[in-house]
Amino acid sequence: MESSEQRQRVEYLPNNARLVQTRAGAVLVNSPPETLKLLLALGHEIPQIILLPPDIPAGIELGSSGFVRRGINYASVEFLLYSNFFIHNQRTRIITPTAAQRERMAIIINETLVGPANAADFEQYHWLRVECMATSYYAPLNHEPQLEDLTDLRALTDGGGDLGQGVEIRWQDNEYVFLEDGVEVARLPTAVREPASPLFLTPPRPLLRHELTLQFIGGSDGFDPAGITTCFLAFLDPKQQTRVTLFDAAAYLRQRLGNLGVAPHQISELVLSHLHEDHLAGLPELLLLGNHRIRLLTSTIIYRSLLRVLAAMLDRPAGDVAALFEHIPLDPGRPVDLDGRRFEAMYAVHTIPTIAVRVGDLYYSGDMRYDEAWFAELVAQGVLTAARQAELTSFAENAKVIVQDAGGGAIHTTITPEILAKLAAEGRRVILAHTASSPLQLDDEFAQHVEIAGSGHISNLGSQVLYSDEAEFLATISANPLFARLPIEERRELARLAVVKRFADGEEVVMSGNPSDGWGYVVHSGLVELWTGGRMRMVAGRGSSFGERGALSGRQRRQGAIARGQVALLGLPEEVLRPVAERWDWLGAFQRADWLAQLPLFADLLWSALLDLALDLEPRHLEAGEQLFGYGEQGEAFYLMVSGNIAIV
Structure with a gap:
C-alpha cells in the first residue's frame, strides 16, 4: 500500500505521465505528446531524467508492440530535449527498460534531429544534406547538434537505473520501484491505462465553404503551452463537400478532428512536410486507429526516414509499417496529379529534409527559414547555387494563399516588413503559422493581406459554395x-x-x-x-x-x-x-462481438467496431495435421484461434 510519503513523492499528470521527486532530481515517467507544454503550463521545471515505458507485449494491440499505445507515442521526448539543451544548456538522461529500446530511441532521435545518417539516402539531392548541416549549425558547439550533445541514453537492464546520490530505479515485474539508499520511496505501475486526451481542443467555428477553404487545427509551435502545433485542413475541391486534405499531423489528432466534426474517413490524403515531432505526433493515431488506409504524400527521402522512425516507435519491421498507408512520392520536379489536383514540392531550408508544397492556389512553406539576405550569404559560402536560390525565392509566386512558417530564430522565418512585402506581393494572402502570436504589428499596408493562423482559424478564397x-x-x-x-x-x-x-x-x-x-x-x-x-x-x-x-x-x-x-x-x-x-x-453476431471484446487485442475498440469485425468472421475448421498456411505464402487472412492447438513450424 502506498504510504503518505510515497504519495508526496509522485505527482500524477494527465495522459499517464508521472513526476517522481528524488534526491537526484525529478524523474518524468512516460512522455506522451505535448508533455513539455503541460509542464510549462503548470509552471514546472523541465526534468532532466525521463523514464520510458516497457514495450507492449505482443498480441495486445494491433499494429504496435513498442512505445505506442492506442495510437499515442509515450516516448515523445523531442521538445523536452530541445528545451533542456537550447534553453537551459543541459543534457537529458533518457532511460529505457531494455537495451533494444535504447537502440530504437537512438534511431528516432537521430532521424528527427539530424536526418538520415547515410549520404546514400539523399541520392541525387546530395546538396540537401549540406543545406541541412548549414541550417543546423550551432555556434556554441561549433557544429550541428548530435544525439550525444542533447541526451544520455541508458537502459535499466544495463545498469541505467543508477541515478547517483544513492538513488536507484528498478524494474520489477509490472512496476517501477524508486529507492534511496536502498529504501523504497515510490512505486508505479508500468502499465498505461488511461485514455489519452489533448490539453485543449480546437474551437469549432462555423465553416462556410468557399472555392478554397483552410481550417487550422493549430498554428503554433512545440514550445507554446497555450497553442496547438501547425496542422490544417484544406478543402481544395469545391465539388467535394466532405473530402479534405490534411497538412501535417498534430498530436491527439482524432479527438481534435472529432471536435471539428471531421472523421478520419474524410481525409483524402495527408501531406507530411517533415519528421519533427510537432508535425508528426498525430500520425501513429491516424495509421493505427483509422478505418481506411490513408494516402500519404511526402518526398522519397522523408518517406524512407519515416519508415525508420515508425518502425522504431512501433517495434515493427519497416515492411509492416509501409503496409499501414499508401505512400505517393512527392519529389521536387515530379508533380503528382490526384483527383484533378496537382501537387508540387521543393525542398525547404531546414535542419532535416523538409518539403514546401504547392497545390492549386495554395502554397505551404513547411518549416523553413525564408531569408533572402541569408540565402545570398549561403550562395557566397558555396552552400547554395544561384539556381537553388532562385527556386527558393520563386516557388510560391503563382500561389494566391501562402501559409508561411513565422517561428523566428535561426531555423525558422523571422517576419520583417521586407519579407511580408515579398510574400504579399501582387495581392497574395499570407497566413503566418508556427508562431504563438503575431510576430509584428501589422500596419494598414499589410492588414488586409495577412492573417495569423490561430487554433480554429478559418480562411476562405473565392466564391462561397453552398452544400446541403x-x-x-x-x-x-x-x-x-x-x-x-x-x-x-x-x-x-x-x-x-x-x-x-x-x-x-x-x-x-x-x-x-x-x-x-x-x-x-x-x-x-x-x-x-x-x-x-x-x-x-x-x-x-x-x-x-x-x-x-x-x-x-x-x-x-x-x-x-x-x-x-x-x-x-x-x-x-x-x-x-x-x-x-x-x-x-x-x-447473430452479438455473441461473436462479445467474444472479441474479451481478447486483449480488441479490448479498446468501440463495441460497434467489434460488431463490424464479428460480421466478417468466417469459421474455419481444421482436421488434425491439416496445414493452415505455408511459410513464404502471401498472407490474405487474419486468424483467431477459438479452440485446439496450432503448431508454428
Whole structure:
C-alpha cells in the first residue's frame, strides 16, 4: 500500500505521465505528446531524467508492440530535449527498460534531429544534406547538434537505473520501484491505462465553404503551452463537400478532428512536410486507429526516414509499417496529379529534409527559414547555387494563399516588413503559422493581406459554395463501418430518417444501467466520452456509434455517454435500425462481438467496431495435421484461434 510519503513523492499528470521527486532530481515517467507544454503550463521545471515505458507485449494491440499505445507515442521526448539543451544548456538522461529500446530511441532521435545518417539516402539531392548541416549549425558547439550533445541514453537492464546520490530505479515485474539508499520511496505501475486526451481542443467555428477553404487545427509551435502545433485542413475541391486534405499531423489528432466534426474517413490524403515531432505526433493515431488506409504524400527521402522512425516507435519491421498507408512520392520536379489536383514540392531550408508544397492556389512553406539576405550569404559560402536560390525565392509566386512558417530564430522565418512585402506581393494572402502570436504589428499596408493562423482559424478564397445538411448527414453515416456496408441509396435513406439530437458540454447522453431509450446514436459533431464501470474507456468522434444493441434488444445500457463540448448526434430509432440489423444478422453476431471484446487485442475498440469485425468472421475448421498456411505464402487472412492447438513450424 502506498504510504503518505510515497504519495508526496509522485505527482500524477494527465495522459499517464508521472513526476517522481528524488534526491537526484525529478524523474518524468512516460512522455506522451505535448508533455513539455503541460509542464510549462503548470509552471514546472523541465526534468532532466525521463523514464520510458516497457514495450507492449505482443498480441495486445494491433499494429504496435513498442512505445505506442492506442495510437499515442509515450516516448515523445523531442521538445523536452530541445528545451533542456537550447534553453537551459543541459543534457537529458533518457532511460529505457531494455537495451533494444535504447537502440530504437537512438534511431528516432537521430532521424528527427539530424536526418538520415547515410549520404546514400539523399541520392541525387546530395546538396540537401549540406543545406541541412548549414541550417543546423550551432555556434556554441561549433557544429550541428548530435544525439550525444542533447541526451544520455541508458537502459535499466544495463545498469541505467543508477541515478547517483544513492538513488536507484528498478524494474520489477509490472512496476517501477524508486529507492534511496536502498529504501523504497515510490512505486508505479508500468502499465498505461488511461485514455489519452489533448490539453485543449480546437474551437469549432462555423465553416462556410468557399472555392478554397483552410481550417487550422493549430498554428503554433512545440514550445507554446497555450497553442496547438501547425496542422490544417484544406478543402481544395469545391465539388467535394466532405473530402479534405490534411497538412501535417498534430498530436491527439482524432479527438481534435472529432471536435471539428471531421472523421478520419474524410481525409483524402495527408501531406507530411517533415519528421519533427510537432508535425508528426498525430500520425501513429491516424495509421493505427483509422478505418481506411490513408494516402500519404511526402518526398522519397522523408518517406524512407519515416519508415525508420515508425518502425522504431512501433517495434515493427519497416515492411509492416509501409503496409499501414499508401505512400505517393512527392519529389521536387515530379508533380503528382490526384483527383484533378496537382501537387508540387521543393525542398525547404531546414535542419532535416523538409518539403514546401504547392497545390492549386495554395502554397505551404513547411518549416523553413525564408531569408533572402541569408540565402545570398549561403550562395557566397558555396552552400547554395544561384539556381537553388532562385527556386527558393520563386516557388510560391503563382500561389494566391501562402501559409508561411513565422517561428523566428535561426531555423525558422523571422517576419520583417521586407519579407511580408515579398510574400504579399501582387495581392497574395499570407497566413503566418508556427508562431504563438503575431510576430509584428501589422500596419494598414499589410492588414488586409495577412492573417495569423490561430487554433480554429478559418480562411476562405473565392466564391462561397453552398452544400446541403443532407450531404453532411450522409458523410457521417458513411463514416460508420456498420453502415458503410450498405449501398449508397440505403445510406442516403438512413441519413434522411436520422434525427439530430444536441447536447451541451457535460450533459449525459445515456446512463449506464438505465433501460434503453430505443435509439442508437452516431456522433455527427463534437466528442462523446464513453464510460463503463465508472471508468472512461474512450472518446468517440464523428462517425462513431453506440447504443445499437440496447435499441434492438431493449436491455439495460451497458455503458454511459457524456458530451464533451457541444455535441450533435444522429439518432436512429429501433424501427429504422431493425431492417439493417436483420439484413446483416447483427443479432447473430452479438455473441461473436462479445467474444472479441474479451481478447486483449480488441479490448479498446468501440463495441460497434467489434460488431463490424464479428460480421466478417468466417469459421474455419481444421482436421488434425491439416496445414493452415505455408511459410513464404502471401498472407490474405487474419486468424483467431477459438479452440485446439496450432503448431508454428
